[in-house]
Amino acid sequence: MSEIKLHDKVFEPYITKERIQASIEALAQKITEDYKDKKPLFIVVLNGAFMFASDLLKVLKFDLEVCFIKVSSYHGTRSTGEVTEIIGLSKNIENRPIIIVEDIIDTGNTIETLVNTLKPKAPSSIKIASMLLKPEAYKKDITIDYAALEIENKFVVGYGLDYDELGRNINALYKLKA
Numbered sequence: 445m446s447e448i449k450l451h452d453k454v455f456e457p458y459i460t461k462e463r464i465q466a467s468i469e470a471l472a473q474k475i476t477e478d479y480k481d482k483k484p485l486f487i488v489v490l491n492g493a494f495m496f497a498s499d500l501l502k503v504l505k506f507d508l509e510v511c512f513i514k515v516s517s518y519h520g521t522r523s524t525g526e527v528t529e530i531i532g533l534s535k536n537i538e539n540r541p542i543i544i545v546e547d548i549i550d551t552g553n554t555i556e557t558l559v560n561t562l563k564p565k566a567p568s569s570i571k572i573a574s575m576l577l578k579p580e581a582y583k584k585d586i587t588i589d590y591a592a593l594e595i596e597n598k599f600v601v602g603y604g605l606d607y608d609e610l611g612r613n614i615n616a617l618y619k620l621k622a
Contacts (some may be wrong), residue, residue: 445616465472468500483508487511491606515558549588574591578595583606
């Protein structure tokens, strides 16, 4: 793994694809233990979570359903602090166990908005599964039930995460070079 340049920024290697895959498999075991008899609905947050969701769902060993929503709170390398729903939920979630699948949780603004939007629709439960969690940046009271990896509060790209739409297709994680 060597440095990469996306637009005007240089990123250095951070987490290998092998470490990502191992963490996803370990996370899948935990989710399987908790949901093997429940047939949950996985709500995948696009665009960033598509690679994580794909790899996670392939190794889960129980019946499940999947739908996709799209929200955005980033511009460049900074969170705007405002969440904009772009594509909404198309399934009835009443009395269903829900698992929201996120790429990364940093400030928690997006996850808070999603949970507050879903709660009035009366699911039986809402759990959060994220590939990455930045504990140092997370400021909300919502429990993050499943996190594949905890990372430092650095801007990262790759494995679905982007910098102004570039870098999503990289199969490892890179952090912004200081």
